[in-house]
Amino acid sequence: MASTIAAIHAGCRQLGIDEDGRRALYARVARKDRLTLMSSAEKDAVVDELRRLGFKPASKRRNGKRKLSGRYAAKLQALWIAAWNLGLVRDREDAALEAFVRRQTGLSAERFLRFPDDAARVIEALKSWMAREAGVEWRRASLDWLAADGAKIAWAQWKILHPEANLVVRLGFDQVALAAAARTDWLGAMTPQDWIRVMNELGKRIRAAKKHG
Incomplete structure (x- = not known):
């Protein structure tokens, strides 16, 4: 009832x-x-x-928690999971994303999941926050493999774990990324799904480092 x-x-x-x-x-x-x-x-x-x-x-996930749905849900969920893998948030669930957006923008899920202007506002707010707090350089594309958003996030994760790292001498990054994606070729051949696997692996390392830090 x-x-x-x-x-x-x-x-x-x-x-x-x-x-x-x-x-x-x-x-x-x-x-x-x-x-x-x-x-x-x-x-x-x-x-x-x-x-x-x-x-x-709203649909439910396998764990019974509510899953956001709508035209822009997938993009926003991907950014929220990226923020979780960057160590910026503790809760990866959609309800946490909804609460965060409401606090930051005053927008309800009914608006930012359906209306393009509201969705664009939330997407840009999330990306700006991730750039400011985790060093994600969204516009950087000096190397071909960095054109993908997943690659940009993965590189920001690597910099969190290895602050001394630089793009000229990427000690360890290529090997870890290729291994996480189960590939043996080169970063430029990575697919968006490959970068998700890399982000998830580096996210585990960031959360472990925070737990024991």
Whole structure:
């Protein structure tokens, strides 16, 4: 019962339906203008109507925690996981991302996951934060393999672990990156998925270093 009511409220927020619109919707679907007057079946009918209008309930991950969904969810989730692998955040879950964005920008998930201007604002805020706090150089492309965002993040991770490292003498970086990606060729051949494996491996090292630091 409570989950159905929560879904109705979430659907109305997601679709931008105000109080008057909600009452009109309830009256049209259930012939009652308040949820407290409805039966379980009538509430379910309201949820079905919200879905028909475009409401997409948040899905769940395997661990049962809520997973954000929407046009820009994948990009934002990738940046948040990158921030986690850089050691900037302790919680990699989507709820932590949502709370962070709300604190920093005042935007709700219903907005930054659906509207391009709001999504762009959040993406740029996250990237600026990662550049400032973890040294990710988003515009650097002096070497071919650094064109990929994953490579930029991985190099920033390496610099966190090895502050003396430089791009001319990358002692150890190439070997670790290729090994993490299970490749034997060169960095320029790495795919985005390869760089995810590298970021995850270096993220483990950063978190271990922080734990024992």
